[in-house]
Amino acid sequence: MTPASGGALPNTRVQRTRSSASPPHSPLTRNPLGGSFRSPRIWASAISLCSMVGCVTINGKDYFQLTAPPFVATSTCEPAEVGVYWTVRVRVSDEGGGSLPGATVRFVSVPGNDMREEVTNANGVTQVRLSSGLWRIRASLPAFTTAQYDLSLAQSQVCTVTVFLRIDPKATPTVT
Numbered sequence: 207m208t209p210a211s212g213g214a215l216p217n218t219r220v221q222r223t224r225s226s227a228s229p230p231h232s233p234l235t236r237n238p239l240g241g242s243f244r245s246p247r248i249w250a251s252a253i254s255l256c257s258m259v260g261c262v263t264i265n266g267k268d269y270f271q272l273t274a275p276p277f278v279a280t281s282t283c284e285p286a287e288v289g290v291y292w293t294v295r296v297r298v299s300d301e302g303g304g305s306l307p308g309a310t311v312r313f314v315s316v317p318g319n320d321m322r323e324e325v326t327n328a329n330g331v332t333q334v335r336l337s338s339g340l341w342r343i344r345a346s347l348p349a350f351t352t353a354q355y356d357l358s359l360a361q362s363q364v365c366t367v368t369v370f371l372r373i374d375p376k377a378t379p380t381v382t
Contacts, residue, residue, distance in 0.1 A: 279355040283365040292333035305330030309347040316340040345369045349377040
């Protein structure tokens with residue numbers, strides 16, 4: 207039938223989901239966007255497991271306490287601008303992103319023939335000028351885990367390395 211003769215056109219938004227005769231279903235009843243009626247159960251299970259074993263958030267990412275890495279390190283590198291006196295900037299933070307002043311940062315060239323050691327300032331940052339090549343960066347602070355990160359530094363490049371340290375569960379607290 208046509209609309210001119212008074213009949214209705216078939217609904218093109220409805221389709222059969224099987225080849226056998228069955229009532230028509232909307233395409234959205236098949237969860238085309240990946241939804242599932244089980245997903246609330248999965249989230250509830252994850253939340254209850256997290257409350258039992260504990261969770262840690264490092265740099266905005268959640269980990270179970272048992273599987274959390276001892277540290278997280280990231281780096282970004284870009285071409286150096288004229289007048290930049292440093293080649294590597296290291297920011298040392300706790301797992302929540304707070305600055306850790308007084309952290310020792312050691313820079314060792316991978317062949318091992320060059321080494322520098324710096325201490326982070328009140329903002330948890332230190333800056334050094336290094337030659338190009340592969341450098342092993344090690345950040346440490348008493349009562350925190352030690353982080354080690356390998357950085358390949360190209361010529362005429364500046365890099366910023368951010369290290370997130372976690373409290374060391376094996377460290378004995380000292381009260382002064």
